Amino acid sequence: MTKIFHYINFALIFLFLVGICILEEVIVSGSLKAVQNDVLAIEQVLQEKDALLDSEIIIMVDNLEYTWAKNESKMCYMVNHKSIQEIGVEIARLKGCIVIDNIDDFRISLEHLSLYCHSYLHFMGASIHNVL
Amino acid sequence: MVTIVLRAIIIYLIVLLIFRIMGKRQIGQMQPFELVLTLIIADLATIPMAEVSVPVLHGIVPLFTLTILHFILTLISKSSTWFSKFISGKPVIVINPKGIDYKAIKMLNLSIDDILAALRNCGYFSIAQVQYAIMETNGKISVLPKAEFSPATNGDLETGAEDSFIPITLINEGKFMEENLKLAGVERSKLEEIIKSKGCKSYKDVLLFSVDQNGQAFLQCKKGEAQSFATSGVVQA
Numbered sequence: 001m002t003k004i005f006h007y008i009n010f011a012l013i014f015l016f017l018v019g020i021c022i023l024e025e026v027i028v029s030g031s032l033k034a035v036q037n038d039v040l041a042i043e044q045v046l047q048e049k050d051a052l053l054d055s056e057i058i059i060m061v062d063n064l065e066y067t068w069a070k071n072e073s074k075m076c077y078m079v080n081h082k083s084i085q086e087i088g089v090e091i092a093r094l095k096g097c098i099v100i101d102n103i104d105d106f107r108i109s110l111e112h113l114s115l116y117c118h119s120y121l122h123f124m125g126a127s128i129h130n131v132l
Numbered sequence: 133m134v135t136i137v138l139r140a141i142i143i144y145l146i147v148l149l150i151f152r153i154m155g156k157r158q159i160g161q162m163q164p165f166e167l168v169l170t171l172i173i174a175d176l177a178t179i180p181m182a183e184v185s186v187p188v189l190h191g192i193v194p195l196f197t198l199t200i201l202h203f204i205l206t207l208i209s210k211s212s213t214w215f216s217k218f219i220s221g222k223p224v225i226v227i228n229p230k231g232i233d234y235k236a237i238k239m240l241n242l243s244i245d246d247i248l249a250a251l252r253n254c255g256y257f258s259i260a261q262v263q264y265a266i267m268e269t270n271g272k273i274s275v276l277p278k279a280e281f282s283p284a285t286n287g288d289l290e291t292g293a294e295d296s297f298i299p300i301t302l303i304n305e306g307k308f309m310e311e312n313l314k315l316a317g318v319e320r321s322k323l324e325e326i327i328k329s330k331g332c333k334s335y336k337d338v339l340l341f342s343v344d345q346n347g348q349a350f351l352q353c354k355k356g357e358a359q360s361f362a363t364s365g366v367v368q369a
Contacts, residue, residue, distance in 0.1 A: 009153050010203045013196045020193055081185040 024078050028124060031071035035087060036117040038064040039110055052098045052106055061094050079120075086116055135184050143181050146192055147173060150199050163220040163269055169202050220269040227265035240267055251275060299350065303327075303341035306354075316343060327351070330359055 042060045049057065068091055075084050090109045097106035150173065154166075162170065173195060180191035209216040224236050226247060237247065247265070250273035256262055261281040266274045286293040300312045308320060324335055332338055332353040339352045343363060352358040 006153070010200060013153075014200055017193065017196055017200065020189060077187055077189060079187065080190070081187070 024124070027071075027074050028078050029121060031075050032117040032121055034067050034071065035064065036114060036121075038067055039113045039117070043107075043110055043114070046103075046107065046110070050103075052101050052103055058098060061091070061098060065091050065095070083120070087113065090116070136182070139184075139188055140181050142188055143177050143191060146195060147177050150195055153199060154202055165205055165219050166202070169198055173198060223269060223274075224267045225264060226267050226273070227259060227262050229263060232259065236267075242267075247273070256281070297345045299342040299344040301340065301342045303335055303338045305340075306336040306338060308335065326363065330361070331356065 038060065042057065042064065045056055045060060068087055072084060072088065090113045093109045094106060094113075097103070097109065154169075176191055176194050176198075180186045180188045205219060209219055224240060226233055226236050226240070226242070232244070232247065237244070248259070251257070251259065251262060251265065254273060254275040256275055256277060261277050262275055263278045264276040266276075268274055300316055301309050302312055302316060302318070302323060303309065308323075313320065313323070320335075323341070326349070327335055327338060327341070330351055330353075332351070337353050337355070339354045341349065341351050343349045347363045348360065349363045350358065350360050
């Protein structure tokens with residue numbers, strides 16, 4: 001009986017670990033991909049615009065901020081809080097750039113966001129480079 | 133600060149759970165891979181406890197991974213002698229009837245002082261008293277003394293001593309041990325009568341009340357001296 005209980009304990013721990021790995025894939029990848037998609041959409045719209053004071057861009061940045069606010073708390077369970085702080089900072093910078101209509105800094109911030117999401121998704125995956 | 137307090141509680145409980153699952157071996161009895169595991173667990177547990185920006189899961193996941201790894205290593209060790217020897221090593225004879233095995237001592241990276249200290253810990257102050265000394269895989273030394281230095285047993289002396297049993301504790305610091313009462317086949321009321329007849333006001337005033345298989349009881353009240361008496365068949369362990 002004790003032995004069976006022992007095996008059940010380990011099976012539960014194993015299932016917990018598998019569950020966490022799946023949850024990380026769903027939550028972190030999902031959140032970062034959502035941010036990445038929003039950023040790509042803003043970049044595409046930005047190619048046709050000369051100024052930031054445009055309702056379409058303002059709405060898209062608001063959407064990005066909303067997406068991030070929705071996912072940030074969930075990501076805090078899985079990712080170092082300092083690591084995800086950068087996304088919030090860059091989104092705040094995007095909003096600041098719209099106010100002063102600074103398209104160059106806006107583009108840099110978008111690039112930062114895109115690069116951050118891309119590199120974190122790469123860093124999160126199980127590969128020989130990441131393991132070693 | 134509240135976060136740190138809560139995290140400390142969570143991680144403490146998880147580490148406690150892990151050690152309970154892993155077994156009850158004391159540090160001195162650990163195999164090398166168990167010692168390594170314990171050291172890593174101690175280190176891993178402190179990171180999310182003190183660093184608020186690190187999610188608790190970053191501490192829990194490696195802790196649980198190590199628990200699973202320990203479970204697998206233990207399973208393989210039990211089924212494969214070769215693997216067990218590879219992971220834990222094998223016992224080495226450091227002293228044999230010819231004397232100290234210098235090669236073995238060098239291989240184990242021990243000095244003569246280490247061997248002498250270990251022998252003294254076992255109660256042998258001279259190597260001349262020792263027939264065999266074996267360095268176990270957990271780092272302890274087991275000693276087989278020479279016949280003339282080994283302590284005489286009841287069997288050697290043919291004293292006809294009976295097998296001894298562990299006395300059953302019936303009351304511990306004013307609390308009845310219900311399972312032991314059933315085992316001894318005695319009721320609370322009977323026990324309280326005995327206690328009162330021996331000068332204790334109530335069972336709450338009893339520090340320890342135990343009984344052996346012959347019905348010989350040991351009673352000590354919180355205030356007062358210990359008494360040993362026969363329960364004349366009332367209580368049978």
